[in-house]
Amino acid sequence: MEIAFLLIPLAVMLVFVILGGLWWAIQTGQFEDLEEEGSRILEHD
Amino acid sequence: MSNTPSYSSANPWQGLDIQSEWERFSQRETSLPHVWISHVWVDHMNCAACSGRIEHSIKSLPGVLSVHASAASKRVRVVWDAQKISPSQWFANLNEIGYPALPVNEYSAISDRTVQQRKMLWRLVVAVFCMMQVMMYAYPTYTASSNDMAPDMVQLMKWASWVLTLPVMLFSATPFLSQAWASLKQRQLGMDVPVSLGIVAAFVMSTLATFAPGGWWGDVVYYDSLTMFVSFLLIGRWLDVKLRNRTAGALENMMRRLPNAVLKKSDAGEWVQIAASNINVGDVLYVRPGEVFAADGKVLAGNTSADESMLTGESDPVMKPLGASVIAGSGNLTSAIEMQVEQVGEGTQYHALVNLMASASTEKPGIALLADKVAQPFLWGVLLAAIYAVIYWWTTDPAKAIMSAVAVLVVTCPCALSLATPAAMLASAGTFAKGGILIRRLQAIQAISEVDTIVFDKTGTLTENLQQVTLEDSHASWDRQWILDVIATMSRDSLHPVAKALHGFALQHDAQDQLVMQDWQEIVGGGMSATFHAPNGTLLPVKLGNAEFCGVSCEAESEALRQVYVTSGEIMLARLSLTEQVKPHARAAISQLIAHGLDIQLLSGDRIAPVKNLASQLGIQNAAGLQKAEDKLQHVKLLQQQGRKVLMVGDGLNDGPVIAAAHTSIAMGSGVPLTQAQADMVVLGNDIGVLVSLISHCKKTILIVKQNLLWAALYNAAGVPLAILGLLPAWLAGLGMATSSLLVLLNALRLTDWDKSGWQKGQA
Known part of the structure; x- marks a missing residue:
């Protein structure tokens, strides 16, 4: 179980990396128009 | 229009090329000083294919860095370099490809709301994501038996949980903490005070247990309960912000309508572009088809029709002949006109409408005021119950005393109670706004x-606006078809609704509206007169109108709404009646x-x-x-x-x-x-059927408010004694609080589903 002493701190750091990604997604408005973007590819001319 | 304005060859959007003008709908890109982000509202952009065309076309212009078009909100976001291109150039390009654009002038307000919603979502995401991680480290301590895990492993998990709880405490929970602080400074008891007390007490207890285990505070940590509590509180807040913005969205659609720049006749008689904020009463403006009237006024030259559906609910275009009044916010449809401004800004009908909608969205309904009134004594009760729990347990187990108090604070969190009414009301208001x-x-x-x-x-x-016409009587010795021709010809050029109805009626009966007619005249409130060549060749003066105008002395009794006569001198050629149609x-x-x-x-x-x-x-x-x-x-x-x-x-x-x-x-x-x-x-709109579903939806809304209030009250009544007795651990209290809030919100969301066709099922 020694590996957990390495993995738990790594996991915590990974959380902050992922949160960084989510921050980017929110700030660029990825969650603001959920319906339209899905149908966009179907209607492109 | 006889005189064509002098600007016609030049770019009509040149007025936007002044920095002070484009600043009204643009924001400076923070890293690059000469790059601007502009938001424009584009008409006719109704599908994703249109947005694709717009993006493709604008992006190909030199100096445009990126374009994003959203058909849902009819808005285009353009990032452009002021050193390489001017706004008028890409505005002209939009117009060329068939999508006339208007700058979004209330840019800052829209951006404020977006920023607020994004920030709330970000707080929520941080809290939920950290909560899930903390749960993973909490799980083994609930399931493993005491000697399954080495003590240093348990300690490591506590530290990891503490690190993950920090962002939740320091960032996600700050709205509650700062609002609690603000209300304490004003010596008032807000809803956030007990909530914040609970959060802070749980965090302090857990931190002590992590870094200095063995004191009176024990060595149990509550990071899982704490993060969950904050997450669920934030879900409630976020839904609240979303509901609010949805209602505000309808308002925004309205406010976006007015143009930013208009063409004004200068003293020298030339057309110059000025900002809409500089229009004064008495100015003469040039309004092209497809544009929106920037002010109230009357038509000075030209003849057009206007789309006033947004302001009056009248979906048909309204004729605007010379001298007719036009209203700000309505659209010019058919041809270019000159208008004289009579009202600007706050004085316009359009502004009155926007204010009307704004006031509706801020006013609190009576039932919500009641909840606010109950809140103060309730909050004091909660605090006293928490203090009682501390005193009750302190002598036997100080750690349990604090955590029982936390459980009281958490379980009574009046989120459900305070969400009950506004969630339902706003959901309904938003639904109604969508349904017109x-x-x-x-x-x-x-x-x-x-x-x-x-x-x-x-x-x-x-009844319908259109009136139904019947020919009641026609003079026996005159050709009936010729009389109908006369009616059709006389009513052809009038804009009066009755004349329109008569014209339509005559054409339905195979009448020709091209008879030779002289001296046609329309008398307001009376009718029309003209001279015709009768079938026998004589000149015949004819009047078409009401009894008084036509000189008919005794009006026949009738169930009709209105009677119209066709006379020539003393002879009555025909009598028509107009009835309203249900x-x-x-x-x-x-x-x-x-x-x-x-x-x-x-x-x-x-x-x-x-x-x-x-x-x-x-x-x-x-x-x-x-x-x-x-x-x-x-x-x-x-x-x-x-x-x-x-x-x-x-x-x-x-x-x-x-x-x-x-x-x-x-x-x-x-x-x-x-x-x-x-x-x-x-x-x-015109559909009376909406009334039925409107009334039933209002009944449903109040029913749901009552359900919500009852549920919240029951939940609190049951939770408090359990928490004081120490039977309710903090995590369960948090779960209960969150579940009750979510139930209330989900119950309210049922109101966004509105069947306009009739009385809704499941209603008394």
């Missing part, structure tokens, strides 16, 4: 749910309302015979004609003395005292000038 119903006062939802009597104060609400869904709607126990009455200022006729067609028992405003007021007061709750339905215009006296009121029917309507709710 504007709510002036949120109280109206409650009031309408209570009515038992509906009084229609105008026949026009129940709206297609009116009968079904009225019988549905009656079936649900509502008493329907009709009070009209029209003549008695047509009113009675209409009432019998619709199955209305109680109808009266020739009613003046005083009579109506008297009638409504009489009903109220009998203990009835009266809903007035009409155009909401001329019956101010009646509307004020009635319990509540709805203005409906096309052509209602919204801004002057004093009614509590305004139904855009």
